[in-house]
Amino acid sequence: MKTLKVIVAIVVTVALFFVSKHITESDQPLIEYRTRSGDYDLTHVTTGFHSGLDTSPVFSVRVSGPLSGKSLKATLIYFVADPTGLGIPSDTSRAPMMLAEDSRNEYDASIQPLEAGEAIWYCVQVEDSSSSVLGTIPDDARSSGEYLEFRFKGIAPVWLVLLVAGFLAAAMFSATLALISSVMLTRHPSFIDSLGKEALWTTIFLLLGGGVFSAMLSHEVTATAWGGWPFGVANLADTATEAAVICWLILTILLKGSAFSALSKHNLISSSRARIITLVCYPLIVIAYLASRRLPL
Numbered sequence: 001m002k003t004l005k006v007i008v009a010i011v012v013t014v015a016l017f018f019v020s021k022h023i024t025e026s027d028q029p030l031i032e033y034r035t036r037s038g039d040y041d042l043t044h045v046t047t048g049f050h051s052g053l054d055t056s057p058v059f060s061v062r063v064s065g066p067l068s069g070k071s072l073k074a075t076l077i078y079f080v081a082d083p084t085g086l087g088i089p090s091d092t093s094r095a096p097m098m099l100a101e102d103s104r105n106e107y108d109a110s111i112q113p114l115e116a117g118e119a120i121w122y123c124v125q126v127e128d129s130s131s132s133v134l135g136t137i138p139d140d141a142r143s144s145g146e147y148l149e150f151r152f153k154g155i156a157p158v159w160l161v162l163l164v165a166g167f168l169a170a171a172m173f174s175a176t177l178a179l180i181s182s183v184m185l186t187r188h189p190s191f192i193d194s195l196g197k198e199a200l201w202t203t204i205f206l207l208l209g210g211g212v213f214s215a216m217l218s219h220e221v222t223a224t225a226w227g228g229w230p231f232g233v234a235n236l237a238d239t240a241t242e243a244a245v246i247c248w249l250i251l252t253i254l255l256k257g258s259a260f261s262a263l264s265k266h267n268l269i270s271s272s273r274a275r276i277i278t279l280v281c282y283p284l285i286v287i288a289y290l291a292s293r294r295l296p297l
Helices: 002-026 158-184 191-222 236-254 256-260 271-294
Strands: 031-037 040-046 050-053 056-065 072-079 093-098 106-110 121-127 132-138 146-155
Touching: 002 158, 002 271, 031 132, 040 121, 040 132, 050 056, 056 093, 056 121, 072 106, 158 191, 158 271, 191 236, 191 256, 191 271, 236 256, 236 271
Parallel strands: 050 146
Antiparallel strands: 031 040, 040 056, 056 106, 072 093, 072 121, 093 106, 121 132, 121 146
């Protein structure tokens, strides 16, 4: 029975790893912006972020219309985002967008990369030879103040990535063992001690992989250690991990007898309630495990 439990837990953990990898790959598409102004069509494609200080991000725009090539002038207009979010500064920078090699309608510009966690707001403006504006992306950006955001990220150290991935996989493996033990409680009450220990290890692995080392990794990449509640609910990975840690910690405390001394008589809840709580906790760690793939793993 123990061998079968381990095999099932390994299969589930590996399967979820590949599912999360697929989610990550399909969740980061290129973003395309299109603008039509008179006889001209402007197209700009971006990822919305750039990683590392060794290379410069490149911004491109493709222009279709009566004029092309050197008859047009494209400019990248940008400013460094104010971390306080108080408004748009008056001093914007301009980077001429040069005609791309072997192209008649695509213009490129690059800028110096910024530190991890910083961002710029920008727009792309196209003019004719007489400096008349033919169009911008986004539409009327200069007058409306609606710019595009572009963020800069750091490069995650390999050792830190491996620690986060390893501990999270261990937490997922241990949680699956706990789920199997909870299901077996109906016919085998002795599995309550296994459930307690597995809940304890799940909590430890989750605190290390999803908490301590994940916060270190996030700080390296985005300069923000924690983006979940109460600091912000936009970071799904942090918020889901926080909920999972709380749930598994509560389960470990309630099963303290089985978890720390293999004495189920010291548990604070019955086997049936432990099974119900485990069934509630397990989906939370699955969500946290899948969401963790949004980190640079």
